[in-house]
Amino acid sequence: MKRIDAAEIKAMQRLYRINLMNGITGYKSANLIGTKSEAGIENVAVFSSVTHFGSNPALIGFVLRPHTVPRNTYENILETGYYTINHINKGIIEEAHHSSAKYDASVSEFEQTGLMPEYLDDFMAPFVAESSIKLAMKFEQAIPVELNATILVLGSVEAVYLPEILIEEDGFLDLNAAQTVAIGGLDSYHLPNQLQRLPYARPKK
């Protein structure tokens, strides 16, 4: 077993460090965040930090690196107050990954990647038509993380769109059937297979 300490991590070549540090937390959620600017320019970008923060109210967070990631997503969310979260399925990993390319704010990543924008009901932000699980999100709060100048963006779920067949009797969502993928590191896409669901854990007598 190898030990790598903080000084060695700091001394690593930048891309090596980014690859390794993005892997050590394990698998990450794979989502596309869809937004639209007030001027009407659509944006879609891949995020691997979408995290459950609560069920009642249904609250979801994601992490933004303002100085490295294209800021269009964040600027559009602040301008309009709304965004969408869309699962990346096995069939669209290349298009989804392409959305991480740094395009100018005047360009729609939907056009560049080939992903299809979709508007549902009266929600102002674009969903990703190819995604099977889509969330309409309302911006709630941006919490600055001063330790490293990232921002935790929190939003509440306005609506969930999905094939009803994916929801089991007790509310469990069959991500396996949805072919939702997981991300490893920065750029590796994985299709998880269910091993098993485990019963609610109670203390041993």
Place this chain on the structure above:
Amino acid sequence: MKRIDAAEIKAMQRLYRINLMNGITGYKSANLIGTKSEAGIENVAVFSSVTHFGSNPALIGFVLRPHTVPRNTYENILETGYYTINHINKGIIEEAHHSSAKYDASVSEFEQTGLMPEYLDDFMAPFVAESSIKLAMKFEQAIPVELNATILVLGSVEAVYLPEILIEEDGFLDLNAAQTVAIGGLDSYHLPNQLQRLPYARPKK
């Protein structure tokens, strides 16, 4: 496609809502957090919210629900300033899940679950011997999320322990070879298979 809005989510039966809301963000990381109280009682608990916050400095967050999750983990971190993060591998999903049972603070979850505590170098908090990827963490900051009374706990990586063979030439960590699992919803364990690594995305000309 079914639409479920915020009012319907709020009206759901509690467990149904928790199951569904824990699924809609996609797959989650599967980790065991190891701590020890000042009195010397070891604790290990499963967390699915461990999230990458940055590589330089290497910063990792996780979400605590103070009123529902056993608080031993958090209390020990505040008392001692240190904890470990350990990947859940395919071979220990039942033991790992068992650690979510609500034991009294006087009980070691290591003893109850059968997971083996392991001490490495001079680090005070216990690692999980069965995990192939283990992180020594230093507590940095607790950020309260007032929207729903959760807490974002941020820590820096003091050291990483892992089999060197899992690290590829460019720093990419082979989670597939490590048999690290992912969590779906509250209680479903999945083994991801790599589809492909995609090259750094550049704008189309």
